[in-house]
Amino acid sequence: MVRKPLPMNEMPNTVEKVTDMTETKIAARKVQVYYGDTHAIQDVDIDIQAKAVTAFIGPSGCGKSTFLRTLNRMNDTIDVCRVEGDIKIDGEDIYDPKVDPVQLRAKVGMVFQKPNPFPKSIYDNVAYGPRIHGLASKKAELDEIVASSLQKAGLWNEVKDRLDGPGTGLSGGQQQRLCIARAIAVSPEVILMDEPCSALDPIATAKVEELIDELRENYTIVIVTHSMQQAARVSQQTAFFHLGILVELGATQDIFTNPQDKRTQDYITGRFG
Amino acid sequence: MPLFWLILIVLAVATVGYVLGRSRALASAGGERRKLHSLPSYYGANVAMKAAVPAFLLMIVWLLAQPFYIDNSISGMIPDSAISEGSSRGLVMAEVRRAARGLDNAVAMGEITDDFARNARADFNDITARLKEAGQIVTSEITQPVMRAAQRFRILDATASLIMAIAVLLVAVIGALWGLRETKADFWARNTVEGGVKALLIGAASIAILTTIGIVLSLVFNTIEFFRLYPAIDFFTGLTWSPSFSGRGGSSELGIIPLLWGTFYISIVALAVAVPVGLFAAIYLSEYAGPRVRAVAKPLLEVLAGIPTIVYGLFALLTVGPLLLSVFGDEGIGIMQAGTAVMTAGLVMGIMLIPFVSSLSDDIINAVPQAMRDGSYGLGATKSETVKQVILPAALPGIVGAILLAASRAIGETMIVVLGAGAAARLSLNPFEAMTTVTAKIVSQLTGDADFASPEALVAFALGMTLFVVTLGLNIVALYIVRKYREQYD
Numbered sequence: 001m002v003r004k005p006l007p008m009n010e011m012p013n014t015v016e017k018v019t020d021m022t023e024t025k026i027a028a029r030k031v032q033v034y035y036g037d038t039h040a041i042q043d044v045d046i047d048i049q050a051k052a053v054t055a056f057i058g059p060s061g062c063g064k065s066t067f068l069r070t071l072n073r074m075n076d077t078i079d080v081c082r083v084e085g086d087i088k089i090d091g092e093d094i095y096d097p098k099v100d101p102v103q104l105r106a107k108v109g110m111v112f113q114k115p116n117p118f119p120k121s122i123y124d125n126v127a128y129g130p131r132i133h134g135l136a137s138k139k140a141e142l143d144e145i146v147a148s149s150l151q152k153a154g155l156w157n158e159v160k161d162r163l164d165g166p167g168t169g170l171s172g173g174q175q176q177r178l179c180i181a182r183a184i185a186v187s188p189e190v191i192l193m194d195e196p197c198s199a200l201d202p203i204a205t206a207k208v209e210e211l212i213d214e215l216r217e218n219y220t221i222v223i224v225t226h227s228m229q230q231a232a233r234v235s236q237q238t239a240f241f242h243l244g245i246l247v248e249l250g251a252t253q254d255i256f257t258n259p260q261d262k263r264t265q266d267y268i269t270g271r272f273g
Numbered sequence: 274m275p276l277f278w279l280i281l282i283v284l285a286v287a288t289v290g291y292v293l294g295r296s297r298a299l300a301s302a303g304g305e306r307r308k309l310h311s312l313p314s315y316y317g318a319n320v321a322m323k324a325a326v327p328a329f330l331l332m333i334v335w336l337l338a339q340p341f342y343i344d345n346s347i348s349g350m351i352p353d354s355a356i357s358e359g360s361s362r363g364l365v366m367a368e369v370r371r372a373a374r375g376l377d378n379a380v381a382m383g384e385i386t387d388d389f390a391r392n393a394r395a396d397f398n399d400i401t402a403r404l405k406e407a408g409q410i411v412t413s414e415i416t417q418p419v420m421r422a423a424q425r426f427r428i429l430d431a432t433a434s435l436i437m438a439i440a441v442l443l444v445a446v447i448g449a450l451w452g453l454r455e456t457k458a459d460f461w462a463r464n465t466v467e468g469g470v471k472a473l474l475i476g477a478a479s480i481a482i483l484t485t486i487g488i489v490l491s492l493v494f495n496t497i498e499f500f501r502l503y504p505a506i507d508f509f510t511g512l513t514w515s516p517s518f519s520g521r522g523g524s525s526e527l528g529i530i531p532l533l534w535g536t537f538y539i540s541i542v543a544l545a546v547a548v549p550v551g552l553f554a555a556i557y558l559s560e561y562a563g564p565r566v567r568a569v570a571k572p573l574l575e576v577l578a579g580i581p582t583i584v585y586g587l588f589a590l591l592t593v594g595p596l597l598l599s600v601f602g603d604e605g606i607g608i609m610q611a612g613t614a615v616m617t618a619g620l621v622m623g624i625m626l627i628p629f630v631s632s633l634s635d636d637i638i639n640a641v642p643q644a645m646r647d648g649s650y651g652l653g654a655t656k657s658e659t660v661k662q663v664i665l666p667a668a669l670p671g672i673v674g675a676i677l678l679a680a681s682r683a684i685g686e687t688m689i690v691v692l693g694a695g696a697a698a699r700l701s702l703n704p705f706e707a708m709t710t711v712t713a714k715i716v717s718q719l720t721g722d723a724d725f726a727s728p729e730a731l732v733a734f735a736l737g738m739t740l741f742v743v744t745l746g747l748n749i750v751a752l753y754i755v756r757k758y759r760e761q762y763d
Contacts, residue, residue, distance in 0.1 A: 128654075129652040
């Protein structure tokens with residue numbers, strides 16, 4: 001399902017309806033997450049649509065980032081964390097013992113809250129994933145992957161002359177787009193973004209949002225955000241989390257204009273959170 | 274015990290000053306704390322500080338200067354004729370001090386009265402006899418000038434101590450009064466006390482620095498003295514180390530090259546053991562081990578650092594040496610003559626260095642931000658790929674710093690070498706031969722009864738100086754690398 005990216009100036013008030021979109025990429029049922037004795041996520045059921053942007057909103061500590069990290073098993077790296085329930089991507093249970101979390105993460109990429117480029121050159125940052133997964137057999141192929149990833153991330157024109165320069169030498173917004181390029185380079189199907197703009201200024205944020213909207217054409221994107229305007233601008237589907245529970249899930253326009261739950265309404269009108 | 278009492282009295286003055294300062298501050302504000310610039314205890318501390326610090330400083334300076342002054346004025350009393358052949362003024366002065374202490378003890382025991390001990394006209398034979406009776410004279414050859422000087426020494430010493438006590442107490446009281454005079458509601462007592470704290474901290478820091486300078490100077494002067502007796506060019510380029518203790522100079526060959534070679538060879542073997550093992554242990558502990566394993570394994574590994582090196586030396590001598598000999602010795606491959614060899618010392622020293630490398634590397638690896646690991650795992654990298662491609666490159670400068678610190682430890686190590694590597698200075702490539710290091714030779718040159726002014730003994734200082742410069746250079750390089758590393762994530 002190919003969609004035309006929205007022009008920037010029309011975005012805030014032209015949130016599209018996506019009710020006709022039915023293809024489900026990720027299906028989660030009865031997901032529980034425990035941190036030691038804390039029950040961080042309770043009974044979350046959610047369907048995440050393919051080739052669309054799904055936003056997770058909610059007050060701090062509501063479990064939206066924790067839930068996001070269950071989708072590529074990043075929580076496995078935390079010792080005290082335990083996940084129960086079913087999470088299926090394309091009908092395949094990702095918590096099945098036969099699934100290698102390392103392979104899964106190649107399919108489900110992730111962009112973090114703070115830009116975290118490796119202390120390597122820009123080229124090596126992007127080439128990192130393709131190299132460890134053996135995606136390129138020749139130098140020319142790798143060059144091609146790096147160039148196209150940087151182009152897709154909208155960073156190519158800014159860095160093409162200094163690919164050997166350090167990734168940490170870029171500005172915050174450029175670093176975050178480098179991290180997105182790095183995630184794209186392994187050709188994932190899903191990209192998880194954990195508050196990707198929280199460390200960026202408004203101009204860099206606008207660029208990253210524009211990029212997210214373009215990426216929707218080829219990838220399923222799940223984004224955690226604290227900014228309701230951002231959720232409204234970039235997402236087609238919005239999920240509201242509160243105290244570890246998924247309170248409401250629906251088309252973004254519906255959530256923001258006609259919320260069904262009192263708590264959702266209170267949150268989006270700024271009564272708490 | 275008067276010094277002890279003096280200290281107690283000064284402290285008492287300071288304590289009284291504290292209490293008075295406190296209450297005076299409160300009184301000056303009419304009992305209202307809010308009107309005071311600082312908390313009342315700061316006014317008290319200010320008075321106590323003014324009372325104690327100058328008094329104690331005066332006391333320390335006085336105690337350092339008094340012996341010099343008394344020695345100078347007494348040594349004039351001893352004519353050159355009283356100094357016997359083969360002796361020196363310093364030795365006679367030591368005898369004077371001994372005799373004075375003997376008089377002190379005799380007075381304390383009640384054998385003679387204080388007046389009698391002070392009496393300059395007292396009969397010399399009588400006083401000597403009485404001292405002998407009291408068991409306070411060990412040498413029988415106490416001469417008249419020495420006894421008179423000893424008597425004079427006692428008098429000067431007692432007078433000086435009395436004057437010091439008075440001066441110190443006076444300074445303490447004046448300081449306390451000055452502090453009390455300052456105590457008014459608008460006096461910035463808090464800031465003054467802060468200044469005192471700062472001075473204390475600066476003092477502590479400068480003691481460490483001054484000691485280093487003192488060590489360097491003591492090495493420098495003796496090294497210069499050595500190079501006056503033995504040509505520097507021969508020392509730095511000589512290929513033979515064969516000091517002779519029988520003859521004086523000339524017959525000795527004191528070339529540092531075989532010792533430096535032994536030092537570096539043993540250190541390289543040690544680092545070849547310690548660096549991989551320590552680094553892998555650090556990677557396991559910081560990246561793979563669970564919190565429970567880590568809580569047990571890390572302290573256990575660090576216990577290795579607490580073992581005295583002489584114990585490692587025994588381990589080398591009794592266990593590692595014979596073990597190597599059974600494999601590489603005449604019964605085995607046949608390239609090892611005895612248990613003491615470069616390999617023995619190097620292996621054991623390597624084990625000793627493991628905790629240095631692993632503990633420092635572990636801290637450095639832990640300092641790599643978690644975001645780096647998340648980024649790598651999020652791209653589908655395994656743990657070892659993440660370690661190899663992200664964590665080690667990011668931590669590498671710090672790890673190099675840790676290795677250089679371990680290297681300077683290896684170069685300075687002595688006991689393991691003495692027990693494990695033998696004492697033969699040799700230039701050889703065979704790691705199964707006995708060799709020795711700079712530090713081990715410093716010990717053997719300074720122990721024993723060589724004349725301290727001979728080049729054979731003084732060479733130890735030149736060796737020490739060379740070693741100091743080498744390890745200092747390594748440490749500077751290590752610090753430079755560590756500092757560069759720190760800037761990376763800021």
